Amino acid sequence: MKTLKQIFPPLLLLMILYVQIVSLYVNYSIYDSRELAILFAWIPLFTLPYILTRKKVIYKIAVTLFFVAGFINLSHLLILKGPVTASSLFILLNTNIREASEFMELKSSGLMLLTIPYLLLFVIAARNVKPVKIHPKNSYIIIIVLLFSSIFLAENLIHGRLIRKGIPQTAKALVSFADEIKTYKALKKRKVTKHEVDFKTSELEQQTFVLIIGESCNRNHMSLYNYAKKTNPKLEQRNDIIVFNNVVSPYSNTLGSVLSALTESNLENKMGFDKSVSLIDIFHSINFKTFWLSNQSPIGIWDNAIYNLAQTSDVSIFVNNAGNTSFESTYLSSYDERLFGTLHTALKDDSQNKFIVIHLMGSHSAYSKRYPPDYDVFTSHTNNKEQLINAYDNSILYNDFIVDSMFNILSYYSSQTYETISSCIYFSDHGENVYDENDNAGHDYSGSMPKSNVEIPFIVWLSTEYKNKFSEKNSAILSNTDLPFVSDDLFHAVLDLNDITSKIYSKNRSLFNPDFNAERRRILEDNMDYDLK
Ligand SMILES: [Zn+2]
Numbered sequence: 001m002k003t004l005k006q007i008f009p010p011l012l013l014l015m016i017l018y019v020q021i022v023s024l025y026v027n028y029s030i031y032d033s034r035e036l037a038i039l040f041a042w043i044p045l046f047t048l049p050y051i052l053t054r055k056k057v058i059y060k061i062a063v064t065l066f067f068v069a070g071f072i073n074l075s076h077l078l079i080l081k082g083p084v085t086a087s088s089l090f091i092l093l094n095t096n097i098r099e100a101s102e103f104m105e106l107k108s109s110g111l112m113l114l115t116i117p118y119l120l121l122f123v124i125a126a127r128n129v130k131p132v133k134i135h136p137k138n139s140y141i142i143i144i145v146l147l148f149s150s151i152f153l154a155e156n157l158i159h160g161r162l163i164r165k166g167i168p169q170t171a172k173a174l175v176s177f178a179d180e181i182k183t184y185k186a187l188k189k190r191k192v193t194k195h196e197v198d199f200k201t202s203e204l205e206q207q208t209f210v211l212i213i214g215e216s217c218n219r220n221h222m223s224l225y226n227y228a229k230k231t232n233p234k235l236e237q238r239n240d241i242i243v244f245n246n247v248v249s250p251y252s253n254t255l256g257s258v259l260s261a262l263t264e265s266n267l268e269n270k271m272g273f274d275k276s277v278s279l280i281d282i283f284h285s286i287n288f289k290t291f292w293l294s295n296q297s298p299i300g301i302w303d304n305a306i307y308n309l310a311q312t313s314d315v316s317i318f319v320n321n322a323g324n325t326s327f328e329s330t331y332l333s334s335y336d337e338r339l340f341g342t343l344h345t346a347l348k349d350d351s352q353n354k355f356i357v358i359h360l361m362g363s364h365s366a367y368s369k370r371y372p373p374d375y376d377v378f379t380s381h382t383n384n385k386e387q388l389i390n391a392y393d394n395s396i397l398y399n400d401f402i403v404d405s406m407f408n409i410l411s412y413y414s415s416q417t418y419e420t421i422s423s424c425i426y427f428s429d430h431g432e433n434v435y436d437e438n439d440n441a442g443h444d445y446s447g448s449m450p451k452s453n454v455e456i457p458f459i460v461w462l463s464t465e466y467k468n469k470f471s472e473k474n475s476a477i478l479s480n481t482d483l484p485f486v487s488d489d490l491f492h493a494v495l496d497l498n499d500i501t502s503k504i505y506s507k508n509r510s511l512f513n514p515d516f517n518a519e520r521r522r523i524l525e526d527n528m529d530y531d532l533k
Pocket of ligand 1: 215216253254255429430
Protein backbone atom coordinates (compact mmCIF):
# COMPACT_ATOMS: atom_id res chain seq x y z
CA MET A 1 0.00 0.00 0.00
CA LYS A 2 2.75 2.43 0.96
CA THR A 3 4.53 1.72 -2.29
CA LEU A 4 1.35 2.35 -4.27
CA LYS A 5 0.93 5.63 -2.43
CA GLN A 6 4.41 6.61 -3.57
CA ILE A 7 3.60 5.83 -7.17
CA PHE A 8 0.14 7.40 -6.99
CA PRO A 9 0.52 10.23 -4.43
CA PRO A 10 -2.99 10.78 -2.95
CA LEU A 11 -2.82 14.58 -3.22
CA LEU A 12 -1.80 14.41 -6.87
CA LEU A 13 -4.58 11.88 -7.48
CA LEU A 14 -7.08 14.15 -5.78
CA MET A 15 -6.03 17.06 -7.97
CA ILE A 16 -6.37 14.96 -11.14
CA LEU A 17 -9.68 13.40 -10.06
CA TYR A 18 -11.08 16.83 -9.27
CA VAL A 19 -11.11 17.76 -12.98
CA GLN A 20 -12.82 14.46 -13.82
CA ILE A 21 -15.51 15.01 -11.18
CA VAL A 22 -16.19 18.56 -12.39
CA SER A 23 -16.34 17.22 -15.94
CA LEU A 24 -18.99 14.69 -14.90
CA TYR A 25 -20.91 17.43 -13.11
CA VAL A 26 -20.78 19.95 -15.98
CA ASN A 27 -21.69 17.61 -18.81
CA TYR A 28 -22.01 13.95 -17.91
CA SER A 29 -23.40 13.11 -21.36
CA ILE A 30 -20.03 13.64 -23.03
CA TYR A 31 -17.89 12.26 -20.21
CA ASP A 32 -15.35 9.70 -21.43
CA SER A 33 -14.35 7.22 -18.72
CA ARG A 34 -11.39 6.13 -20.83
CA GLU A 35 -9.74 9.42 -19.85
CA LEU A 36 -9.37 8.11 -16.30
CA ALA A 37 -7.61 4.93 -17.46
CA ILE A 38 -5.30 7.01 -19.63
CA LEU A 39 -4.38 9.25 -16.69
CA PHE A 40 -3.66 6.23 -14.47
CA ALA A 41 -1.37 4.82 -17.12
CA TRP A 42 0.58 8.06 -17.34
CA ILE A 43 0.93 8.98 -13.65
CA PRO A 44 3.66 6.36 -12.85
CA LEU A 45 5.75 7.61 -15.77
CA PHE A 46 5.89 10.97 -14.02
CA THR A 47 6.26 9.81 -10.41
CA LEU A 48 8.82 7.04 -10.94
CA PRO A 49 11.62 9.43 -11.94
CA TYR A 50 11.23 11.04 -8.51
CA ILE A 51 11.19 7.68 -6.73
CA LEU A 52 14.35 6.67 -8.55
CA THR A 53 16.28 9.96 -8.23
CA ARG A 54 14.79 11.17 -4.92
CA LYS A 55 15.03 14.73 -6.22
CA LYS A 56 12.08 16.81 -4.94
CA VAL A 57 12.24 19.16 -7.89
CA ILE A 58 11.35 16.28 -10.22
CA TYR A 59 8.23 15.57 -8.19
CA LYS A 60 7.28 19.26 -8.35
CA ILE A 61 7.73 19.36 -12.12
CA ALA A 62 5.46 16.32 -12.48
CA VAL A 63 2.73 17.89 -10.32
CA THR A 64 3.01 21.17 -12.25
CA LEU A 65 2.67 19.43 -15.63
CA PHE A 66 -0.49 17.61 -14.52
CA PHE A 67 -1.76 20.87 -13.03
CA VAL A 68 -1.29 22.88 -16.24
CA ALA A 69 -2.91 20.19 -18.43
CA GLY A 70 -5.78 19.90 -15.96
CA PHE A 71 -6.20 23.65 -15.68
CA ILE A 72 -6.54 24.10 -19.45
CA ASN A 73 -9.12 21.33 -19.55
CA LEU A 74 -10.96 22.59 -16.46
CA SER A 75 -11.36 26.20 -17.59
CA HIS A 76 -12.42 25.00 -21.03
CA LEU A 77 -15.01 22.72 -19.43
CA LEU A 78 -16.41 25.52 -17.30
CA ILE A 79 -16.66 28.01 -20.15
CA LEU A 80 -17.54 25.82 -23.12
CA LYS A 81 -19.17 22.88 -21.32
CA GLY A 82 -16.97 20.34 -23.04
CA PRO A 83 -13.40 19.02 -22.85
CA VAL A 84 -10.66 20.88 -24.68
CA THR A 85 -10.20 19.71 -28.30
CA ALA A 86 -8.15 20.76 -31.33
CA SER A 87 -11.37 22.14 -32.88
CA SER A 88 -12.06 24.44 -29.98
CA LEU A 89 -8.45 25.66 -29.85
CA PHE A 90 -8.67 26.34 -33.59
CA ILE A 91 -11.89 28.28 -33.10
CA LEU A 92 -10.52 30.27 -30.17
CA LEU A 93 -7.51 31.28 -32.26
CA ASN A 94 -9.60 32.37 -35.24
CA THR A 95 -12.63 33.92 -33.62
CA ASN A 96 -13.66 37.29 -32.45
CA ILE A 97 -14.39 36.15 -28.88
CA ARG A 98 -16.84 38.94 -28.09
CA GLU A 99 -18.96 38.07 -31.12
CA ALA A 100 -18.74 34.34 -30.54
CA SER A 101 -19.85 34.65 -26.93
CA GLU A 102 -23.02 36.38 -28.07
CA PHE A 103 -23.86 33.45 -30.35
CA MET A 104 -22.75 30.59 -28.17
CA GLU A 105 -24.29 31.99 -25.03
CA LEU A 106 -21.10 31.56 -23.11
CA LYS A 107 -21.60 32.12 -19.45
CA SER A 108 -18.42 32.55 -17.46
CA SER A 109 -20.71 32.76 -14.40
CA GLY A 110 -20.21 31.38 -10.91
CA LEU A 111 -18.97 28.08 -12.31
CA MET A 112 -15.51 29.63 -12.67
CA LEU A 113 -15.30 29.54 -8.86
CA LEU A 114 -14.76 25.81 -9.28
CA THR A 115 -11.18 26.58 -10.31
CA ILE A 116 -10.35 27.77 -6.76
CA PRO A 117 -10.39 24.35 -5.05
CA TYR A 118 -8.26 23.08 -7.91
CA LEU A 119 -5.66 25.81 -7.39
CA LEU A 120 -5.57 25.04 -3.67
CA LEU A 121 -5.17 21.31 -4.33
CA PHE A 122 -2.23 22.11 -6.59
CA VAL A 123 -0.48 24.24 -3.97
CA ILE A 124 -0.95 21.57 -1.31
CA ALA A 125 0.08 18.71 -3.61
CA ALA A 126 3.20 20.53 -4.81
CA ARG A 127 4.33 21.39 -1.27
CA ASN A 128 3.66 18.03 0.23
CA VAL A 129 6.55 15.99 -1.07
CA LYS A 130 6.83 12.75 0.89
CA PRO A 131 10.35 11.37 1.11
CA VAL A 132 10.82 8.18 -0.83
CA LYS A 133 10.54 5.07 1.33
CA ILE A 134 10.29 1.92 -0.69
CA HIS A 135 11.39 -1.36 0.79
CA PRO A 136 13.45 -3.36 -1.72
CA LYS A 137 11.14 -6.35 -1.30
CA ASN A 138 8.25 -4.16 -2.50
CA SER A 139 9.95 -3.14 -5.72
CA TYR A 140 7.90 -5.80 -7.52
CA ILE A 141 4.90 -3.43 -7.15
CA ILE A 142 6.77 -0.79 -9.12
CA ILE A 143 7.55 -3.35 -11.78
CA ILE A 144 3.91 -4.45 -12.03
CA VAL A 145 2.62 -0.87 -12.27
CA LEU A 146 5.25 0.02 -14.81
CA LEU A 147 4.39 -3.07 -16.80
CA PHE A 148 0.71 -2.12 -16.88
CA SER A 149 1.50 1.39 -18.02
CA SER A 150 3.87 0.22 -20.72
CA ILE A 151 1.47 -2.44 -21.98
CA PHE A 152 -1.34 0.13 -22.16
CA LEU A 153 0.80 2.64 -24.04
CA ALA A 154 2.53 0.07 -26.25
CA GLU A 155 -0.78 -1.49 -27.21
CA ASN A 156 -2.08 1.90 -28.36
CA LEU A 157 1.20 2.72 -30.07
CA ILE A 158 1.31 -0.55 -32.01
CA HIS A 159 -2.25 -0.01 -33.22
CA GLY A 160 -1.31 3.51 -34.31
CA ARG A 161 -3.76 5.17 -31.96
CA LEU A 162 -1.54 6.54 -29.21
CA ILE A 163 -2.56 10.12 -29.98
CA ARG A 164 -6.20 9.22 -30.53
CA LYS A 165 -6.74 6.93 -27.57
CA GLY A 166 -3.63 6.79 -25.42
CA ILE A 167 -2.81 10.29 -24.15
CA PRO A 168 -4.74 12.65 -21.86
CA GLN A 169 -7.31 14.99 -23.42
CA THR A 170 -5.30 18.21 -23.15
CA ALA A 171 -2.16 16.66 -24.65
CA LYS A 172 -4.25 15.14 -27.44
CA ALA A 173 -5.85 18.49 -28.22
CA LEU A 174 -2.48 20.25 -28.32
CA VAL A 175 -0.83 17.63 -30.56
CA SER A 176 -3.76 17.51 -33.02
CA PHE A 177 -3.93 21.28 -32.97
CA ALA A 178 -0.23 21.67 -33.87
CA ASP A 179 -0.78 19.22 -36.71
CA GLU A 180 -3.81 21.11 -37.95
CA ILE A 181 -2.04 24.46 -37.92
CA LYS A 182 0.67 23.03 -40.17
CA THR A 183 -1.94 22.04 -42.78
CA TYR A 184 -3.85 25.26 -42.35
CA LYS A 185 -0.77 27.43 -42.80
CA ALA A 186 -0.07 25.71 -46.10
CA LEU A 187 -3.36 27.10 -47.40
CA LYS A 188 -3.54 30.77 -48.21
CA LYS A 189 -6.07 32.60 -46.10
CA ARG A 190 -8.86 33.90 -48.29
CA LYS A 191 -9.94 37.55 -47.98
CA VAL A 192 -13.33 39.05 -48.80
CA THR A 193 -13.20 41.15 -51.99
CA LYS A 194 -15.32 44.06 -53.24
CA HIS A 195 -17.03 43.95 -56.63
CA GLU A 196 -19.23 46.16 -58.72
CA VAL A 197 -22.76 45.03 -57.97
CA ASP A 198 -26.16 46.66 -58.06
CA PHE A 199 -29.82 45.96 -57.45
CA LYS A 200 -31.63 45.25 -60.70
CA THR A 201 -35.04 46.78 -60.16
CA SER A 202 -35.10 48.40 -56.77
CA GLU A 203 -33.08 50.49 -54.39
CA LEU A 204 -31.74 48.92 -51.21
CA GLU A 205 -34.55 47.36 -49.19
CA GLN A 206 -34.61 45.55 -45.90
CA GLN A 207 -33.71 42.11 -47.12
CA THR A 208 -32.72 38.76 -45.58
CA PHE A 209 -31.57 35.69 -47.47
CA VAL A 210 -30.87 32.37 -45.75
CA LEU A 211 -29.01 29.56 -47.53
CA ILE A 212 -29.27 26.19 -45.78
CA ILE A 213 -26.65 23.71 -47.02
CA GLY A 214 -27.59 20.13 -46.18
CA GLU A 215 -25.24 17.16 -46.03
CA SER A 216 -25.37 13.83 -47.91
CA CYS A 217 -29.13 14.03 -48.47
CA ASN A 218 -30.39 11.78 -51.26
CA ARG A 219 -33.83 13.13 -52.22
CA ASN A 220 -35.01 9.61 -53.14
CA HIS A 221 -35.14 8.93 -49.38
CA MET A 222 -37.52 11.87 -48.81
CA SER A 223 -41.28 11.30 -48.88
CA LEU A 224 -41.53 14.86 -50.20
CA TYR A 225 -40.00 13.28 -53.33
CA ASN A 226 -42.24 10.18 -53.16
CA TYR A 227 -40.13 7.89 -50.97
CA ALA A 228 -42.34 5.14 -49.54
CA LYS A 229 -41.35 5.68 -45.90
CA LYS A 230 -42.80 8.82 -44.37
CA THR A 231 -39.56 10.74 -43.81
CA ASN A 232 -40.96 14.26 -44.37
CA PRO A 233 -44.10 14.53 -42.21
CA LYS A 234 -43.39 18.22 -41.58
CA LEU A 235 -42.24 19.51 -44.96
CA GLU A 236 -45.09 17.65 -46.67
CA GLN A 237 -47.55 19.65 -44.57
CA ARG A 238 -46.21 23.01 -45.73
CA ASN A 239 -48.01 24.90 -48.45
CA ASP A 240 -45.48 27.71 -48.53
CA ILE A 241 -42.52 25.90 -50.09
CA ILE A 242 -41.53 25.42 -53.71
CA VAL A 243 -40.00 22.02 -54.41
CA PHE A 244 -37.61 21.58 -57.35
CA ASN A 245 -37.42 17.98 -58.49
CA ASN A 246 -34.67 17.84 -61.08
CA VAL A 247 -31.58 19.26 -59.36
CA VAL A 248 -28.25 17.42 -59.17
CA SER A 249 -24.94 18.28 -57.55
CA PRO A 250 -21.83 18.63 -59.75
CA TYR A 251 -19.65 16.54 -57.47
CA SER A 252 -20.07 13.67 -55.10
CA ASN A 253 -18.11 15.33 -52.28
CA THR A 254 -18.63 18.22 -49.88
CA LEU A 255 -15.67 20.36 -50.90
CA GLY A 256 -16.29 20.55 -54.65
CA SER A 257 -20.06 20.83 -54.32
CA VAL A 258 -20.17 23.52 -51.64
CA LEU A 259 -17.44 25.64 -53.21
CA SER A 260 -18.87 25.46 -56.72
CA ALA A 261 -22.37 26.30 -55.45
CA LEU A 262 -21.11 29.32 -53.51
CA THR A 263 -18.75 30.74 -56.14
CA GLU A 264 -18.84 31.62 -59.83
CA SER A 265 -16.80 28.47 -60.55
CA ASN A 266 -18.71 25.72 -62.38
CA LEU A 267 -18.16 22.46 -64.23
CA GLU A 268 -17.55 24.26 -67.52
CA ASN A 269 -15.35 27.22 -66.57
CA LYS A 270 -13.51 25.07 -63.98
CA MET A 271 -12.21 28.23 -62.28
CA GLY A 272 -10.05 27.73 -59.21
CA PHE A 273 -12.23 28.10 -56.11
CA ASP A 274 -9.74 30.41 -54.42
CA LYS A 275 -9.82 32.80 -57.39
CA SER A 276 -13.58 32.72 -57.96
CA VAL A 277 -15.89 35.43 -56.70
CA SER A 278 -18.08 34.05 -53.90
CA LEU A 279 -21.61 34.85 -52.77
CA ILE A 280 -20.07 36.28 -49.61
CA ASP A 281 -18.01 38.71 -51.73
CA ILE A 282 -21.17 39.71 -53.63
CA PHE A 283 -23.36 40.26 -50.56
CA HIS A 284 -20.52 42.06 -48.80
CA SER A 285 -20.17 44.37 -51.82
CA ILE A 286 -23.86 45.32 -51.67
CA ASN A 287 -23.72 46.04 -47.92
CA PHE A 288 -25.33 42.93 -46.48
CA LYS A 289 -24.00 41.68 -43.17
CA THR A 290 -22.81 38.13 -43.81
CA PHE A 291 -23.09 35.18 -41.40
CA TRP A 292 -21.78 31.61 -41.56
CA LEU A 293 -23.32 29.29 -38.97
CA SER A 294 -22.00 25.75 -39.06
CA ASN A 295 -22.47 22.46 -37.31
CA GLN A 296 -19.67 20.89 -39.35
CA SER A 297 -16.17 20.45 -38.01
CA PRO A 298 -14.05 23.56 -38.50
CA ILE A 299 -10.90 21.57 -39.07
CA GLY A 300 -9.59 18.83 -41.31
CA ILE A 301 -7.87 18.65 -44.66
CA TRP A 302 -11.16 18.31 -46.53
CA ASP A 303 -12.91 21.18 -44.85
CA ASN A 304 -10.14 23.75 -44.63
CA ALA A 305 -11.03 25.43 -47.91
CA ILE A 306 -14.65 25.71 -46.77
CA TYR A 307 -13.48 27.06 -43.42
CA ASN A 308 -11.40 29.61 -45.34
CA LEU A 309 -14.47 30.74 -47.26
CA ALA A 310 -16.59 30.82 -44.10
CA GLN A 311 -14.02 33.08 -42.46
CA THR A 312 -14.62 35.78 -45.08
CA SER A 313 -18.08 36.32 -43.53
CA ASP A 314 -18.59 39.14 -41.03
CA VAL A 315 -19.62 36.55 -38.45
CA SER A 316 -18.64 32.89 -38.58
CA ILE A 317 -19.75 30.52 -35.85
CA PHE A 318 -18.86 26.83 -35.60
CA VAL A 319 -20.86 25.10 -32.89
CA ASN A 320 -19.41 21.60 -33.34
CA ASN A 321 -16.07 21.70 -31.59
CA ALA A 322 -16.00 18.29 -29.97
CA GLY A 323 -13.61 16.61 -32.40
CA ASN A 324 -9.83 16.66 -32.59
CA THR A 325 -10.04 15.84 -36.30
CA SER A 326 -12.87 16.19 -38.81
CA PHE A 327 -12.96 12.39 -38.94
CA GLU A 328 -13.43 12.13 -35.18
CA SER A 329 -16.19 14.74 -35.27
CA THR A 330 -18.23 12.57 -37.66
CA TYR A 331 -18.40 9.90 -34.97
CA LEU A 332 -19.58 12.28 -32.26
CA SER A 333 -23.14 13.45 -31.95
CA SER A 334 -23.70 17.14 -32.56
CA TYR A 335 -27.32 17.50 -33.54
CA ASP A 336 -28.23 20.21 -36.03
CA GLU A 337 -30.78 21.74 -33.63
CA ARG A 338 -27.78 23.36 -31.95
CA LEU A 339 -27.98 25.90 -34.79
CA PHE A 340 -31.48 27.14 -33.89
CA GLY A 341 -30.15 29.53 -31.25
CA THR A 342 -27.46 30.92 -33.54
CA LEU A 343 -30.01 31.43 -36.32
CA HIS A 344 -32.27 33.37 -33.91
CA THR A 345 -29.33 35.54 -32.87
CA ALA A 346 -28.34 36.24 -36.48
CA LEU A 347 -31.91 37.16 -37.46
CA LYS A 348 -32.21 39.46 -34.44
CA ASP A 349 -29.04 41.32 -35.46
CA ASP A 350 -29.91 44.94 -36.14
CA SER A 351 -28.16 45.19 -39.50
CA GLN A 352 -30.62 46.04 -42.27
CA ASN A 353 -29.62 43.37 -44.78
CA LYS A 354 -28.45 39.89 -43.96
CA PHE A 355 -27.03 36.94 -45.83
CA ILE A 356 -26.98 33.88 -43.58
CA VAL A 357 -25.35 30.58 -44.57
CA ILE A 358 -26.23 27.55 -42.47
CA HIS A 359 -24.07 24.47 -42.88
CA LEU A 360 -25.77 21.37 -41.47
CA MET A 361 -24.29 18.03 -40.44
CA GLY A 362 -27.41 16.54 -42.09
CA SER A 363 -27.03 12.84 -42.90
CA HIS A 364 -23.24 12.59 -42.76
CA SER A 365 -22.07 9.10 -41.83
CA ALA A 366 -22.18 7.69 -39.20
CA TYR A 367 -25.95 8.12 -39.78
CA SER A 368 -27.01 6.89 -36.35
CA LYS A 369 -25.03 9.75 -34.75
CA ARG A 370 -27.08 12.39 -36.56
CA TYR A 371 -30.36 12.23 -34.64
CA PRO A 372 -31.50 12.11 -30.99
CA PRO A 373 -33.27 8.95 -29.66
CA ASP A 374 -36.73 10.48 -30.32
CA TYR A 375 -36.09 10.12 -34.03
CA ASP A 376 -35.17 6.47 -33.92
CA VAL A 377 -38.44 5.69 -35.70
CA PHE A 378 -37.55 3.28 -38.51
CA THR A 379 -36.18 0.25 -36.71
CA SER A 380 -37.52 -3.01 -38.11
CA HIS A 381 -34.83 -4.91 -40.00
CA THR A 382 -33.67 -8.40 -40.79
CA ASN A 383 -30.06 -7.65 -41.74
CA ASN A 384 -27.26 -5.10 -41.40
CA LYS A 385 -28.06 -3.39 -44.69
CA GLU A 386 -31.65 -2.70 -43.67
CA GLN A 387 -30.41 -1.48 -40.32
CA LEU A 388 -28.12 1.04 -42.03
CA ILE A 389 -30.91 2.18 -44.35
CA ASN A 390 -33.13 2.68 -41.29
CA ALA A 391 -30.48 4.82 -39.61
CA TYR A 392 -30.13 6.88 -42.79
CA ASP A 393 -33.91 7.33 -43.05
CA ASN A 394 -34.07 8.37 -39.40
CA SER A 395 -31.46 11.04 -40.14
CA ILE A 396 -33.64 12.23 -43.05
CA LEU A 397 -36.64 12.33 -40.70
CA TYR A 398 -34.66 14.44 -38.23
CA ASN A 399 -33.47 16.66 -41.07
CA ASP A 400 -37.17 17.18 -41.95
CA PHE A 401 -37.66 18.62 -38.46
CA ILE A 402 -34.52 20.78 -38.76
CA VAL A 403 -35.31 22.34 -42.14
CA ASP A 404 -39.00 22.81 -41.28
CA SER A 405 -38.05 24.54 -38.01
CA MET A 406 -35.64 26.84 -39.79
CA PHE A 407 -38.37 27.89 -42.24
CA ASN A 408 -40.58 28.56 -39.20
CA ILE A 409 -37.92 30.63 -37.46
CA LEU A 410 -37.39 32.72 -40.60
CA SER A 411 -41.13 33.01 -41.14
CA TYR A 412 -41.54 34.23 -37.55
CA TYR A 413 -38.91 36.95 -37.97
CA SER A 414 -40.37 38.01 -41.30
CA SER A 415 -43.82 38.45 -39.78
CA GLN A 416 -42.33 40.38 -36.86
CA THR A 417 -40.70 42.92 -39.13
CA TYR A 418 -43.25 43.66 -41.84
CA GLU A 419 -40.87 45.45 -44.14
CA THR A 420 -38.35 42.61 -44.39
CA ILE A 421 -38.25 40.79 -47.69
CA SER A 422 -36.98 37.33 -46.88
CA SER A 423 -36.22 34.20 -48.81
CA CYS A 424 -34.52 30.91 -48.18
CA ILE A 425 -33.09 27.99 -50.15
CA TYR A 426 -32.45 24.54 -48.74
CA PHE A 427 -30.38 22.13 -50.80
CA SER A 428 -27.96 19.31 -50.06
CA ASP A 429 -24.27 19.52 -50.95
CA HIS A 430 -24.51 16.10 -52.67
CA GLY A 431 -26.50 12.88 -52.34
CA GLU A 432 -25.66 9.52 -50.78
CA ASN A 433 -25.89 5.98 -52.00
CA VAL A 434 -27.46 3.86 -49.27
CA TYR A 435 -27.64 0.52 -51.08
CA ASP A 436 -29.77 2.29 -53.71
CA GLU A 437 -27.26 1.22 -56.38
CA ASN A 438 -24.24 -1.05 -56.73
CA ASP A 439 -24.76 -2.70 -53.35
CA ASN A 440 -22.74 0.10 -51.79
CA ALA A 441 -23.19 2.70 -49.04
CA GLY A 442 -21.49 6.12 -49.02
CA HIS A 443 -20.78 8.77 -51.61
CA ASP A 444 -17.51 7.43 -52.98
CA TYR A 445 -17.61 5.53 -56.28
CA SER A 446 -15.42 4.21 -59.03
CA GLY A 447 -16.13 4.62 -62.73
CA SER A 448 -19.62 5.89 -63.40
CA MET A 449 -21.10 7.90 -60.53
CA PRO A 450 -24.35 6.45 -59.13
CA LYS A 451 -27.32 8.79 -59.56
CA SER A 452 -28.05 8.60 -55.83
CA ASN A 453 -24.74 10.40 -55.20
CA VAL A 454 -25.99 13.55 -56.89
CA GLU A 455 -29.81 13.59 -56.75
CA ILE A 456 -30.43 16.26 -54.16
CA PRO A 457 -33.41 18.09 -52.68
CA PHE A 458 -33.80 21.74 -53.62
CA ILE A 459 -36.49 23.78 -51.85
CA VAL A 460 -37.31 27.48 -51.93
CA TRP A 461 -39.21 29.43 -49.28
CA LEU A 462 -40.40 33.02 -49.88
CA SER A 463 -42.02 35.44 -47.45
CA THR A 464 -45.33 37.10 -48.32
CA GLU A 465 -43.47 40.41 -48.64
CA TYR A 466 -41.11 38.82 -51.11
CA LYS A 467 -43.96 37.51 -53.27
CA ASN A 468 -45.66 40.93 -53.20
CA LYS A 469 -42.56 42.85 -54.06
CA PHE A 470 -41.21 40.45 -56.72
CA SER A 471 -44.38 38.91 -58.15
CA GLU A 472 -42.81 38.29 -61.57
CA LYS A 473 -39.83 36.58 -60.03
CA ASN A 474 -42.22 34.45 -57.97
CA SER A 475 -44.02 33.31 -61.14
CA ALA A 476 -40.73 32.49 -62.87
CA ILE A 477 -39.63 30.43 -59.86
CA LEU A 478 -42.95 28.57 -59.81
CA SER A 479 -42.83 27.71 -63.49
CA ASN A 480 -39.26 26.33 -63.43
CA THR A 481 -39.60 23.60 -60.79
CA ASP A 482 -39.22 20.72 -63.27
CA LEU A 483 -36.23 22.10 -65.19
CA PRO A 484 -32.88 20.30 -65.07
CA PHE A 485 -30.33 22.17 -62.95
CA VAL A 486 -26.85 21.57 -61.55
CA SER A 487 -26.16 23.24 -58.21
CA ASP A 488 -22.79 24.60 -59.42
CA ASP A 489 -24.88 27.45 -60.90
CA LEU A 490 -26.54 28.25 -57.59
CA PHE A 491 -24.38 31.39 -57.51
CA HIS A 492 -26.38 32.90 -60.40
CA ALA A 493 -29.74 31.72 -59.06
CA VAL A 494 -29.02 33.37 -55.67
CA LEU A 495 -28.07 36.69 -57.29
CA ASP A 496 -31.26 36.55 -59.33
CA LEU A 497 -33.39 35.68 -56.30
CA ASN A 498 -32.00 38.66 -54.42
CA ASP A 499 -32.44 41.03 -57.36
CA ILE A 500 -28.68 41.57 -57.59
CA THR A 501 -26.84 42.10 -60.84
CA SER A 502 -23.14 42.19 -61.67
CA LYS A 503 -20.83 41.75 -64.64
CA ILE A 504 -20.33 38.08 -63.81
CA TYR A 505 -24.04 37.33 -63.38
CA SER A 506 -25.53 35.23 -66.18
CA LYS A 507 -29.32 35.00 -66.38
CA ASN A 508 -29.32 31.83 -68.49
CA ARG A 509 -27.55 30.07 -65.63
CA SER A 510 -30.21 31.12 -63.11
CA LEU A 511 -32.85 28.49 -62.40
CA PHE A 512 -35.19 31.29 -61.31
CA ASN A 513 -35.05 33.18 -64.59
CA PRO A 514 -37.45 33.00 -67.60
CA ASP A 515 -34.30 32.96 -69.77
CA PHE A 516 -32.77 29.98 -67.94
CA ASN A 517 -30.97 27.63 -70.31
CA ALA A 518 -32.58 24.23 -69.72
CA GLU A 519 -30.54 22.74 -72.59
CA ARG A 520 -27.25 22.73 -70.71
CA ARG A 521 -25.71 19.26 -70.84
CA ARG A 522 -25.16 17.94 -67.35
CA ILE A 523 -21.65 16.46 -67.61
CA LEU A 524 -20.77 15.90 -63.97
CA GLU A 525 -17.63 15.07 -62.00
CA ASP A 526 -17.26 11.64 -63.67
CA ASN A 527 -17.25 13.28 -67.14
CA MET A 528 -20.48 11.50 -68.06
CA ASP A 529 -23.79 12.97 -69.11
CA TYR A 530 -26.12 12.52 -66.14
CA ASP A 531 -29.22 12.66 -68.34
CA LEU A 532 -28.03 9.80 -70.56
CA LYS A 533 -27.53 7.39 -67.66
ZN1 LIG B 1 -20.96 16.36 -48.02
